[in-house]
Structures are given as C-alpha cells and as structure tokens.
Amino acid sequence: AQSVSQHNHHVILSEAASLELGCNYSYGGTVNLFWYVQYPGQHLQLLLKYFSGDPLVKGIKGFEAEFIKSKFSFNLRKPSVQWSDTAEYFCAVNGDDMRFGAGTRLTVKP
C-alpha cells in the first residue's frame, strides 16, 4: 500500500500570509489525491481532489494544490490565509486504498 508524509507538523502564520503545506507520497501506480480539512471539533471535510487532467487543482475557500508527478508531491497552497483557516489539514492518497498523512495543524493569528 502507499504511504503519505506531511512535512510540517504545526504551522503558525499571521493573517494575509501565504500558505504552502507539503505532501509527498510513495506509490508506484496511478493515484488519486485529496486534501481534507478538520476544523476544531468537527469532522473531515473535502477541500479539493485530483484525479486526472490539469495538475493544478482549485478547491473551496481559495485553496489550490499542484500535483507534481515527478516529485510525488501534492502541496496545498493559499495566497492569503484568514483566521478562520485555523484547522488541521490532512493529505490523503488513494492507491490500493485510502491513506492519510499525519496532518498539519495550521494556526492563523489575527
């Protein structure tokens, strides 16, 4: 089965700063890629997904992610974060099955 790694455990930013959260995976076959967000006390919600086509994927709330196949990466970006983006972000890779990264906690200071 595939494995997923998220580089940053906890990221602290000020409002309006730009965000990039790293996600790398290891798997030899075709994958589908996802970013989920979990706001404090809530369940997982889908932010965006990549199945095929344009490797730059736009999601909800101004997030986007770029699939770079040669680097086995699917980094999440947002040009200007808001306080309400404070949450845990999980990268997930669907190869044989669905595997999640350890998560990155994002804290946005007002």
Place this chain on the structure above:
Amino acid sequence: EPEVTQTPSHQVTQMGQEVILRCVPISNHLYFYWYRQILGQKVEFLVSFYNNEISEKSEIFDDQFSVERPDGSNFTLKIRSTKLEDSAMYFCASSRSSGNTIYFGEGSWLTVV
C-alpha cells in the same frame, strides 16, 4: 446533498464492554470504510468493505473488531471487548467505487472508561 450518517455521535462505555457503531453510507455507494482518529493523532485506516466482505484491513483491525452490513442500508463496526486505548473518533466513509472520492461521516466519539 446525500451524506454519510453515523450514530451515536458520542458513546461512553466501560472497559470490556461490547460497542456497536452504526453508519448509513450514501445510498448508491458500494465501498465502505472505517477509520479512527485518536485525539491529536492522524486518521488511521481500519477496514474497507465491498461486496459483503472485507477487502482490506489494517494491523489495528484485530480479532476484537468486526464489520457487518446487516441490511441494505446500515454498515456497522463492532468492538467486542473495548480497551482504554480504543477511545477515539471513529469515522465511517463510503465511495461509489474504488478510486472515487471517499465521503466521510461526522464521526462517532467513543470514550472507554
């Protein structure tokens, strides 16, 4: 929009007791999953289920765990004899097919005391 529903939202149980967590997947979905998230940790895969049998399970999913689709709509996770370390949020999920988007329920929070 259709969604995965789970009950109960929170259950407190004594160590050694049996617990059944219930899920109603999205109606036209064929693949069902259970994940768990221990507080402060990552989401961990437990088991996937297709065509009335387990298709894959993790090392966490030992003999204390079982899954069942007792009828056309429910998908249950049973923990036979709960341990303290089973305290976690358990997420049910479903997808239309393998490789499709997996949709998660809101989770069932299990506290073992």
